[in-house]
Amino acid sequence: MADSHHDKRVFPELETGIVGLTLRVLTAEQADEYYALIGRNHEHLTQHGDYQELVASDYETVHAELLNDPNPSLRCGIFLHGALIGRVDLVAVNPPWYGFGYWLDREATGHGYATAACRVLIEYGATALGATDMFAGVTHGNDKSGAVLTRLGFKATEVFETYTRYHRPLVAQPCAYPPQRCS
Numbered sequence: 001m002a003d004s005h006h007d008k009r010v011f012p013e014l015e016t017g018i019v020g021l022t023l024r025v026l027t028a029e030q031a032d033e034y035y036a037l038i039g040r041n042h043e044h045l046t047q048h049g050d051y052q053e054l055v056a057s058d059y060e061t062v063h064a065e066l067l068n069d070p071n072p073s074l075r076c077g078i079f080l081h082g083a084l085i086g087r088v089d090l091v092a093v094n095p096p097w098y099g100f101g102y103w104l105d106r107e108a109t110g111h112g113y114a115t116a117a118c119r120v121l122i123e124y125g126a127t128a129l130g131a132t133d134m135f136a137g138v139t140h141g142n143d144k145s146g147a148v149l150t151r152l153g154f155k156a157t158e159v160f161e162t163y164t165r166y167h168r169p170l171v172a173q174p175c176a177y178p179p180q181r182c183s
Contacts, residue, residue, distance in 0.1 A: 016116035026077035031063040044106035096132040
């Protein structure tokens with residue numbers, strides 16, 4: 001079984017199936033770029049009622065969040081040719097069960113980037129963290145996010161007043177990230 005904790009100093013830059021699209025830990029060094037990305041996407045992020053708190057955050061709050069190590073959760077930036085275009089997180093709800101969330105720059109939607117980025121982080125969660133289940137919530141009306149989850153093998157499992165819960169059971173694969181963590 002893979003170790004349930006990960007060391008961000010050795011977290012690999014994860015390549016996706018799309019040339020130039022990678023994931024890496026999102027840290028305070030990217031605070032300026034991340035804050036600008038949030039600002040450019042105010043309407044996009046809140047159109048379904050999501051991310052209200054995030055877009056209302058000032059720079060100091062955003063920077064402080066990025067300074068905080070979310071271990072054992074994982075917060076990744078989605079980068080296209082080195083430019084930050086979104087975020088994807090694994091939230092250690094009750095390992096080996098993880099919550100899963102993501103968002104992209106409005107200009108980056110419709111190219112398969114969310115699907116590719118999410119796929120590689122799900123694989124990392126299964127292999128390196130020993131995740132057995134992923135859960136995600138999608139606000140009603142956000143059909144595009146639901147479609148991404150469906151493409152990734154998630155199934156809608158429960159409908160609440162404001163959102164639908166999705167679930168994907170994972171089959172643990174041999175550890176590949178990093179090999180020395182396998183047991």
